[in-house]
Amino acid sequence: MEYEAIIGLETHIQLNTETKIFCNCKADSWGEPPNTNICPVCTGQPGVLPVLNKAVAEKAVLLATAMHAEVQRVSYFDRKNYFYPDLPKGYQITQFDRPIAIGGYLDLPMPEGYTRRVHIIKLHIEEDAGKTKHANGYRLIDFNRCGVPLIEMVTGPDLRSADEAAQYLIRLRQLVRWLGISEGNMEKAHIRCDANVSIRPKGADYLNPKTEIKNVNSIDAVREAIATEIQRQIREVEAGGKIEPWTLEWDEDAGVLRKMRSKETEADYRYFREPDLLPLVMDEEWKARILADFPELPLERRARFMAQYGLPEYDADILTTERALSDYYEAALQAYNGDPKRVSNWVINEVLRLLNERGLSADQLKVTPQYLAMIIRLVDKGTVNTSTGKALVVKVEDTGKPPKKIVEEEGLAQVSDTGALRQICEKIVAANPKEVEKYRSGKTSLIGWFVGQVMRETRGKANPKEVQKILRELLG
């Protein structure tokens, strides 16, 4: 029998606010010693009270809007009660039945060519707990992460394969970075994911019991864990077995799913309204201020790049992976004022390489979009040849100097002076009688080798077209 997988994801997105959600401690403690960004509030001292950091609500509204979700005029905070050493208050402040946004969707263009629409059930704000580490028979607790703001987003059971689940995370990561609400770095657990997985015969319209995979924290892990679980469920059903609603944990190193003890998963959290916080009222004025410069979203921009600039899907996709890169592209194109595809090639080949090598984002480059446009123009006009142009990109980035200045200072301008070039060509022809003979006896492909020799002699500055013309004449 053929089966299809039914997958829903719950993701936790760590927001990049300056301070924590309910106190003034610094939110980002990456790489800092344990228990250094803490205060009475986030360590749950007696008598303290939470005060909502408004930036958290604002970032949630940005994400909700990007997901086409309905931002609620009034939402509430609730307490989720449970005991755990890294949960200092013994309850987590979250939003239970009246979250900040409801509904919405995200479209996933799949590499196979179809688009999967994933519905969003709800999106809510909550605080993170601390971290527990086991060492020498002790539990060590780091409260730095307590009170770091999170958005939890829950999808409908709309994903149909491990690849689609991975694609959802890729697009979500792109989106949160695009909106500037999270670093979206999965290695730093800025996006964490739980997956609900079930299978059914292809075409069936009912749902079977599902299992929940906890704590899958990289895109590859999500893909592998889900694929593994789908296979397990198929094997189980084929063997006449039943799927139990287990909670599973993905062991990334071993590449296996482990069943979690049911004691840890069956809990009554005794939710009730957080009496220490007022309802969150998102009035029209505040919302309008938040959305005042809401950006064009990546998929919209991708489609526009294809329609407006005639870019191939491949180019449009790459150029819109990061908002800064796509902004860079458009600025360079505007400055260049010519063939969009030509600029795209330069950005995708030269600029992207530079970004990857140096770990930069496009808005941090010293090769500004304007400089890039100048470099392409220099190549177009023949002032420098293509390889010098490419080298210029790196040189401008290293020095921050305008491309023309570097060309002047380093004498990089192409040698197009026919007299000078003829002299060099004659020298090369005279110095290589064997190759000349081979050429003349019919191995004309050697022309490339002669051009190379001339280029070497001129340290790459010769105009290759001119060189070829002279060489053919001398050899012919």
Place this chain on the structure above:
Amino acid sequence: MMELLRMEAHEIAAAVRAGKLSARDVLEATLERIASVDGIPGTIGGDPGAEPDKIHAFITLTAERARAQADAVDAKIAAGEDPGPLAGVPFTVKDIFVVEGTPSTAGSRILANYIGPYTATPVERMEAAGGVMLGKVNLDEFTFGSSNESSAFKPTPRNPWDTSRVPGGSSGGSAAAVAAGEGWLSLGTDTAGSIRQPAAFCGVVGLKPTYGRVSRYGLIAFGSSLDTPGPVARSVRDAALMLQVIAGRDPHDATSAAVPVPDYLAALEKDVRGLRVGLSPDYFRIVRAEGGELVEEPLPAEIKQAVLDTAERLANMGVEIVEDVPMPHNRYGIPAYFVIARVEAASNLHRYDGVKYGYRTPDRVADMREMYRKSRGQGFGLQPKLRILMGMYVSAAQYSERYYQRALQVRTLIRRDFEAVFDPEGKYRLDALLTPTTPTAAFPMGAVYGDSVLMQYADQLTVAANHAGVPGISVPVALNSEGLPLGVQLLGRDFDEATLLRLARAVEDAAAFTAKV
């Protein structure tokens, strides 16, 4: 010395600011008074029956800290600066408030070793206004009680009018200290009547402000949606003086209101003529559930009489008395409170787990759960345990609808009772309700304790104000046949403590109640 002790707090402050009294002298006289009347402080494992003729208001006396504060006040005076409206006034703090560098115990073994890392906003404001903190006074464990007998710190406070009787609770130490002349003011908290009831029992003034009027930051939470910090004082004017200092928005408390704070002392000068004060039959009886039936009992005659006498005196001053004001949902105040306060309390007590601070079991434990179980089992007394069990039960997913959600609905109905009678367009158009504060005078120690349901009904006349969030004040008006103080309560509109204080001042003047000191 008694001369000094009989002065009012505003008189002390005025004398200190005028350079006629030194803050240090006031403090030393107060410390002497404490030394002579208070006896040994409450301690974990202390003898409950020790020194039965002493007050035992304190858990922690911070004399050296107080001396430093008094000296700082005097130094400001010497430098020509104004130390503030509480200049040199010694006050105590219910040990439910966290104060930096001092034990902040909540009257519980589980926090007996906890030293505050920060200072509660109302305490900070009193100190900034020149007040001199004497120390932390006893209370029911985590404020769970109405007699102060549930404190883990023994001996527990005794009533200065008759030390065989309770001072009331949970702000028992606060009321006893103020009544006995151990400081002029005390910062208490009121969750169902915990300021007003002990104030009535001890013959002092107790004010529960509007919810949100005074910051809760630093108040170790019991029922977060009900807890209200407020003044205990020997006179209405002193209560007004203290409220002036502690009231107002606090950025550390999201539920503190950004409502302007009026001049309460100026409000006292206004005439009460023309104000409308209501009497409600629903406040002259106690209704309680017994075996599924609602049983109605009238209040003792002398309690009712104290209210009627007060009403008559107010009428003589030109106040319009409105009779037969219906407050039909008052009778459900205790059951709803029983549920709401316990749900919030159970959650608020989660953090005491032996992990971060406070008591951790010294026993060998097999795992983390056993550490939790033993630390909490040994650290909490009976009252917190009862509240945790009941709170967890009624908020469980399968019962929440039946109990907690219904209790919240009842709360809304109680609120509407108040809105209806205070509505300026409505039938009653009241400025305040006048009621008894308590159904009885102070009861003997050991008489009610242990029966947690019966103890709850001690709050039946006060709890509705906590549900509704409205302000209430208890003013001593008379002694009963046994020579014990009786208080009357005024309940007012949201954030209209000014009118309440104005009426309370009139009640106080007319009653001519003589303080214990």
